[in-house]
Amino acid sequence: MQVYPINLKLTGRRCAVVGGGAVAERKAAALIAAGAEVTVFSPVLTPGLSALQEAGGLCWTPRVYVDGDLHNFFLVFCATDQREINRQAAEAARAAGAMVNIADAPELSDFYVPAHIAQGDLLITVSTGGASPVLARRLREEIAARYGPEYGQYLELLAKLRPEMKKRLATAKAREKFWRETIDQEVLDLLRKGKFSEAEERMRHAACCIRTEP
Ligand SMILES: C[C@@]1(CC(=O)O)C2=NC(=C\c3[nH]c(c(CCC(=O)O)c3CC(=O)O)Cc3[nH]c(c(CC(=O)O)c3CCC(=O)O)/C=C3\N/C(=C\2)[C@@H](CCC(=O)O)[C@]3(C)CC(=O)O)/[C@H]1CCC(=O)O
Numbered sequence: 001m002q003v004y005p006i007n008l009k010l011t012g013r014r015c016a017v018v019g020g021g022a023v024a025e026r027k028a029a030a031l032i033a034a035g036a037e038v039t040v041f042s043p044v045l046t047p048g049l050s051a052l053q054e055a056g057g058l059c060w061t062p063r064v065y066v067d068g069d070l071h072n073f074f075l076v077f078c079a080t081d082q083r084e085i086n087r088q089a090a091e092a093a094r095a096a097g098a099m100v101n102i103a104d105a106p107e108l109s110d111f112y113v114p115a116h117i118a119q120g121d122l123l124i125t126v127s128t129g130g131a132s133p134v135l136a137r138r139l140r141e142e143i144a145a146r147y148g149p150e151y152g153q154y155l156e157l158l159a160k161l162r163p164e165m166k167k168r169l170a171t172a173k174a175r176e177k178f179w180r181e182t183i184d185q186e187v188l189d190l191l192r193k194g195k196f197s198e199a200e201e202r203m204r205h206a207a208c209c210i211r212t213e214p
């Protein structure tokens with residue numbers, strides 16, 4: 001199914017997870033990592049969710065979901081092992097204005113969660129449109145092996161140099177040429193070896209050599 005890709009900012013946004021099992025844990029952990037305020041409705045939590053709750057990362061309502069629980073949430077994840085409960089909760093949440101993800105009913109969900117890799121601000125996501133979460137996971141593993149932590153550091157360096165290069169390189173053409181030429185393997189190799197200042201130096205030096213046609 002054709003879906004629309006979007007990267008949501010969730011800092012301070014209220015999100016709910018109904019259910020406290022393995023799927024709920026995966027969804028809650030990713031929400032917390034994105035800065036959301038997470039409430040979990042479930043009589044039981046996995047050890048992972050309990051640890052998050054004890055660390056103050058989420059709010060736990062230690063009982064089954066009841067009608068009226070899902071007001072004032074931005075996103076709601078229905079992830080119990082009870083098909084009918086998931087549907088009821090989804091309907092109530094949507095009526096209250098939330099976007100809903102139903103763990104066992106992709107066809108009724110407003111959105112899917114893609115497999116993802118994050119290295120600093122770099123975010124790579126994989127979706128199969130709901131067709132095969134296992135393939136999404138496999139591709140995520142392959143991509144993770146290819147794009148290591150050096151990409152996060154690289155992005156940090158690029159972000160740091162960007163305002164400087166806007167001043168140093170007079171034209172948009174020169175800046176484009178600079179970024180195209182310096183986004184290369186050599187800088188990444190230096191970062192992989194932990195040679196941060198050398199990587200930065202190499203990029204700064206490259207700015208001196210940029211020539212554009214008059
Ligand atoms: C990517 C990932 C993200 C995440 O969950 O964070 C994710 N599922 C992951 C793993 C995974 N899911 C399942 C297995 C067991 C193998 C299997 O059964 O196939 C494994 C493998 C594992 O756990 O290793 C079973 C499963 N998943 C769904 C159903 C319901 C159905 O299809 O009817 C069933 C059957 C349940 C049953 O039969 O009872 C539905 C969805 N799962 C999605 C996302 C959405 C579509 C994403 C896309 O477009 O590809 C969608 C539609 C809704 C959603 O959840 O958003 C995450 C990878 C994490 C990683 O990267 O490691």
Ligand SMILES: NC(=O)c1ccc[n+]([C@@H]2O[C@H](COP(=O)([O-])OP(=O)(O)OC[C@H]3O[C@@H](n4cnc5c(N)ncnc54)[C@H](O)[C@@H]3O)[C@@H](O)[C@H]2O)c1
Nearest residue numbers: 019020021022023024041042044064065079080081103104
């Ligand atoms: N979307 C996905 O990625 C994905 C992956 C695997 C499985 N699934 C499906 O997701 C569902 C959950 O899977 P799981 O492995 O986390 O199950 P699980 O059995 O580990 O957890 C179910 C949780 O739901 C809670 N629960 C049950 N009734 C409840 C209620 N009325 N109110 C609140 N909480 C309630 C239980 O206490 C438990 O914590 C299943 O339907 C499964 O088929 C989805």
